[in-house]
């Protein structure tokens with residue numbers, strides 16, 4: 001059943017994976033970890049798409065659901081025009097032949113009791129190539145193509161370094177001549193000194209085998225090396241996607257700006273040094289309302305009717321986030337207004353007297369131990385679109401899409417955040 005002959009090799013629509021949180025002997029569902037929450041993307045034939053984001057944002061879960069290692073909660077995955085869920089057993093087998101995977105830890109790809117040659121040849125035997133001599137030939141050829149030698153086929157995994165093992169894992173993933181390779185953090189477990197070599201090997205193999213590659217990484221510098229396009233993920237959602245060059249040169253989402261800030265760029269004037277993300281990644285069991293990044297965003301949009309410096313506004317939002325989570329009285333800051341201001345980086349007095357009046361009243365409530373009154377006052381007075389409305393992923397002025405209210409027409413009229421990018 002082909003949906004359309006001109007479709008992308010891989011198309012993912014509304015992909016969602018929630019893990020239930022259960023309690024008690026009856027394993028009653030009390031919540032859900034929203035590991036992946038409605039993700040759309042395509043991988044075209046012969047292209048390398050990078051999926052990038054901090055640890056825990058759902059990248060590996062995208063990989064395991066699209067490879068069929070886990071069932072998605074919702075969404076449609078189409079490979080070469082056929083829905084993966086619509087496949088019968090024979091079709092699934094064919095899908096497994098045409099889509100290979102390499103993992104972060106190359107050791108997991110090998111049975112320590114088998115020679116590397118036997119491991120690399122295993123998929124061939126499973127898929128019906130009975131001729132052992134032919135299998136050996138194919139393995140020898142592949143080992144050479146990944147920079148090992150044909151003789152390495154007779155060695156055992158423990159005799160290989162990490163980099164060599166990952167090269168052999170690449171050989172194994174390519175032995176059935178797939179069209180798609182999903183590489184989940186393929187270099188992050190390797191010594192820095194060998195990472196570049198394995199990455200450039202992956203790049204060469206992609207061209208040589210005309211592979212489509214989905215490269216998963218937390219590291220924008222890795223993605224920049226070999227990806228044609230990049231999709232940026234935050235807490236289960238894609239927040240920006242576009243050609244790598246365009247996303248890196250002109251990131252349209254504050255999260256992407258923060259991720260790219262640490263990547264050295266050829267033009268020092270463009271270096272986004274000093275972008276600071278406040279707080280930790282929130283739990284995907286209870287993601288923030290509106291834009292999920294608003295609790296950490298250095299460019300969160302100030303409320304209408306007040307005149308905030310961006311850093312002061314971020315400080316107020318940090319105070320609000322802490323009040324909502326009730327996690328900040330450890331250092332006794334409740335006892336003094338100046339301790340609260342110092343803790344959150346608030347000035348002694350905000351330039352806008354109206355904003356200052358609200359903040360001091362809230363801090364007074366807090367120091368009088370009425371945390372709830374402080375939380376409510378700040379939430380009522382300082383509501384931002386970033387916390388109320390989830391932004392859609394849509395085209396920006398530079399072309400590629402991003403999901404951020406800074407690109408809404410109304411928001412675009414308000415003063416742009418004075419971040420350091």
Ligand SMILES: Nc1ncnc2c1ncn2[C@@H]1O[C@H](COP(=O)(O)OP(=O)(O)OP(=O)(O)O)[C@@H](O)[C@H]1O
Pocket residue numbers: 019033034035053054055056057058059060061062218284
């Ligand atoms: N089997 C599972 N059961 C419950 N929660 C899970 C399961 N697998 C992943 N998660 C949770 O889902 C979220 C996304 O995890 P995932 O591994 O996909 O993220 P990631 O971006 O690949 O991060 P990392 O690089 O650290 O693996 C995390 O909060 C993780 O704890």
